[in-house]
Amino acid sequence: MIEIPAAALAVGLFLRRLDFLSIGTNDLIQYTLAIDRTDEQVAALYDPLHPAVLMLIAHTLASAEKVNIPVSVCGEMAGDPELTRLLLGMGLRIFSMHPSQILKVKQHVLKSDVNDLAPNVRKILRLDEPGKLREALEKLNG
Template sequence: GVPIGGMIEIPAAALSLGMFIRRLSFLSIGTNDLIQYTLAIDRSDEAVVHLYDPLHPAVLKLIAGTIGTGARYGLPVSVCGEMAGDPLYTELLLGMGLRNFSMHPGNILEIKQQVLRADLGELAPKVQRILKMDEPARIREAVERLVG
């Protein structure tokens, strides 16, 4: 049949995957909307846009949980949205187990080079430690250290 995928763009979808994952062939995490709806931050509202944070602990837990659930069910998981094409997040996402990135063509070369240089065995335990952190400033420092 035709492959059917699930777009994970709201917290309810990420947290309810077990209810419908058996019907799916793949997952795609839309990080822009997932971040916006997790943090209740309208990216177009200048008064609150500074609160939009891809490294917020709740956002990271939803992304990592979705990647992990996809892996447990043998489904490919991709990330689309600004995080996928931002070199700050490449190692973090790789360490969560992500292997499929969807991004603007202009970002591919830099992200591909990062992926090829990455030591996946070294990244996974470091990212697991980051996922246990609850202070955004400490998380940001740890993610910046991953990138080097």
């Protein structure tokens, strides 16, 4: 389970010993941004679209793809339909989410062509400002 930045950054060191990976986005975001998502005073800073978070997820997915290790994503990101196309374009194919989100996410998956998404998502991942990233994501989902 990739839930801390060190595990994401060092994923290449232990991939050969694994049959699969899962990225736990809730904890990964929390530990990457040093934001306690349950603390009301700072919870607004908890941002799944922070460039550092997306870079860690993209690195993990790309590293696993090189050695043909399947990766799933669990946590709120996996069940957020607004992030489905972004995650698909990053190479994610296995989503783990609360059952109430399955239909919404499935509809986005069925409307998506991953070959078209990948180049657009690569451009989005190069953005370093969350505001611009959100604008590009809205365009991707448009």
